[in-house]
Amino acid sequence: MTTTQSTEVPTKAALVPATSPALRIQSAVIKYGFIFVTVTLFAYFALSEPSFRDSATLLDTLRYVSVAAILGLGVTLTMAVGGIDMSVGAVAGLGVTVAAKTMVSYNQVGLVAILAVIAAGALAGLLNALLIVVLKIPDMLATLGTMFVIQGTKLVLVDGQSITPGMTQADGSTAPGKFTEGFLRIDRGTVLGVPVSVLIFGALTVVAWVFLARTRWGRVLYAIGANPEASRLAGIRVGAYRALAYVLSGVLASIGGLILASRIGQGDVSAGTSQLLEAVAVALVGTSVLGRGRPNVWGTALGAVLIGIITTGLTIKGLPYYTQDVVEGAVLILALIFSFTLSKRRTA
Template sequence: MTTTQSADTAVQTPTPSLAPAAPRIQNAVIKYGFIFVTVALFAYFALSEPSFRESATLLDTLRYVSVAAILGLGVTLTLAIGGMDMSVGAVAGLGVSVAAQTMVIYNQVGTVAVLAVLAAGALVGLLNALLIVVLKIPDMLATLGTLFVIQGSKLVLVDGQSVTPGMTRSDGTTAPGRFTEGFLRIDRGTVLGVPVSVLIFAALTIAAWVFLARTRWGRVLYAIGANPEAARLAGIRVGAYRALAYVLSGVLASVGGLILASRIGQGDVSAGSSQLLEAVAVALVGTSVLGRGRPNVWGTALGAVLIGIITTGLTIKGLPYYTQDVVEGAVLILALVFSFTLSKRRTA
């Protein structure tokens, strides 16, 4: 007697499913999307514009974005604790004014100007910490208030005019000082052909990465940003670490001010005004790099490079300057889409 196996009990060979491929592709896009965009844009401009791939152009691009990148590092530190420093552009502008007054009005050497600018940045950071940690004002509102106070104060101090060598002061006398050669080398000097400002940017990026990713202080900042109440219950002095983040942000912004002052060679009262948006943009773009979904130093650095590539490439192609804002805004929106998509996937 022959037995036959019924269809409902037959062993069927499973057909490989193509469904898992979609999540893998989506994860790859989220993780490597911005790196791919950066490389693709670089390749496009390099192939279509021979002048773009010249070493001088590439170094000028890094030099151009160094200020926004350094300010972006400060913003990254405050984003790590769940805050936001909106005063970085104003602090950079304050650094330009302080440097100019120290050397031009008070006839001091460049070293004194550097120390004065760094001290001014630290003091603004302490003011932000006082408003946010002690007086409990929301981070964004507090730093916006500081922004306006700084912008108004530096105009009052110089009667609304830029500080330039040989200028006539309000009392009718001529300013005795000038920008020293050593100070001007901060942005205009080179080491082995590399601009000093680019070297400063690279050194501060590495230092910020070590601080955030390789030290207890950095891990604590991330813990506070993730859940401040849990951090407090774990015995962490949340207020002290939040204050530290804003002081460091102020110091980094003042370093950007030093580079700006060296670049323009005068105390331009409007200096730093355009740096805030770029600094915030590169820091927010950085949150989407490598699918981190959180502020990170290398992401901020890559975001600055991406902005620099876009700006330099469009300039070489002769596009009007105002189109650059449109493209940079589109890149920022795309970065936020990546970041929020990643956040939703993690919380789902």
């Protein structure tokens, strides 16, 4: 009886014991590294700048990032199905314009403006769904096209000018309305000292987490993102679920627009332009949290908090505003290294 000797070359992972200190350290860095970075930066700014420790400053930080965080939640939903929504900033800006047009130009109450803005966001999401699901246009290209269409539509609606109370309109009349006090409380009001926009951010984060992590719909979205063909063969209506993700992203972006409109108190035609990059950044940063390597709600929320800590800390230290983009970009690159490079090495 003869025996054959295996010629299989052991992999790199097989040569290193699963319990080796090197692998344990690498696993800990991947899983907790970004949380450690967030805590370290917070401690640094808190110890070096006494004003950073003030509760009002911390709440203002959360208030500042609430719009980008809510938009980031929408991006997270679309990333879960394997796509990405690049139109969220434009939809938020459209929400600002629609809110101002409704209250200032048409003299309607805040509730009507809120409903109009959310409806506009849902319609934008449906447009994305039509392009992506029905016409089979790649997600990024479709939503980039939608972004430009919405930005142009926003300018057409207001003849290219910002809407302010008492302004002279295109027909020569004076705008009859104004932003109502109730509407302005969306961002400027507080409940037990906490800004309403922060409470909205927190509530939407919890709702989005429950939806993605604790319901069948959320699990299906992740399944579609992992393998759409296998999901289709399993009887899942892939197109319908992908459409749902983009409609929800549009609605979340419109809620961010409501907060932004309440914050600036006018229909600024440039509103929302800078929100896209921050929203995408916090969603991508979120993929690195706890080493999951996939979009997740709590990761997105932590990414937003991290961006807020950096922005507030650098502002208090007196650094020029343009340096913040460099630092935020470096943080995003670091997050991508955690999410893709290190995690792939761990599983190699």
